[in-house]
């Protein structure tokens with residue numbers, strides 16, 4: 001098996017959009033498909049040329065998860081070439097932007113932001129989601145989707161479900177290599193984005209993310225190919241660092257609640273200040289996810305007041 005990494009640089013904090021060509025037996029597989037930009041397209045074309053390959057040699061595309069910076073070139077490739085697209089079953093209604101699901105998802109965030117005490121800022125975000133439901137219709141993935149069976153190998157890759165960052169995220173393992181999507185990024189901690197499941201129930205994405213990190217930490221792999229940033233060769237230590245980071249952030253949040261009970265929104269503003277405005281959904285996911293974690297670890301308790309949750313710190317009793 002030969003992995004051909006395509007790393008397309010970006011000014012964003014992510015540093016690069018990574019996707020991978022894999023040559024194995026008679027297959028040429030594209031794992032993930034970057035952003036829908038000329039830069040990513042050129043990155044793909046150049047990688048093919050360098051290795052004396054052509055787009056028409058592609059035999060399959062596999063997605064690690066449904067996010068737009070991982071599926072960007074799919075439609076463009078499949079307009080030119082009839083190539084199967086392998087996706088996790090949880091990806092389908094997200095990739096196809098199924099209207100009933102998109103509507104449910106907006107209502108889910110509406111209730112979530114209300115409970116978190118986000119007020120007008122939450123409503124503004126809901127308006128944004130409503131608008132993007134219309135404007136992003138062009139990002140819908142067209143054509144047939146082939147569902148992955150995670151219990152079986154795919155092109156000799158063993159599949160590992162790694163939900164948390166996204167509900168449909170998978171990692172692909174072959175020998176001592178792992179293609180890992182956005183589970184683990186070398187230079188930043190990846191977000192466990194709050195999402196509903198197919199039925200509109202809240203997924204406890206932070207706990208899922210922690211479980212996924214622990215699963216991958218156990219894997220006997222040497223090289224982890226991530227969705228962004230540089231290749232990872234010390235995944236066990238890096239995962240340890242990430243798990244510790246979650247615990248430390250939880251302890252920091254508990255300190256912030258000492259003065260008075262706080263809503264998730266209060267905590268988001270106090271902790272993130274400017275980023276609260278510029279990266280509202282990310283910041284709220286981060287806070288709500290850590291509050292879930294803290295509740296499960298008995299570090300906080302919440303009370304409801306007029307439909308909004310307030311959190312107080314809990315400390316271990318002195319023995």
Ligand SMILES: [Zn+2]
Pocket residue numbers: 065067165166182
């Ligand atoms: Zn992602």
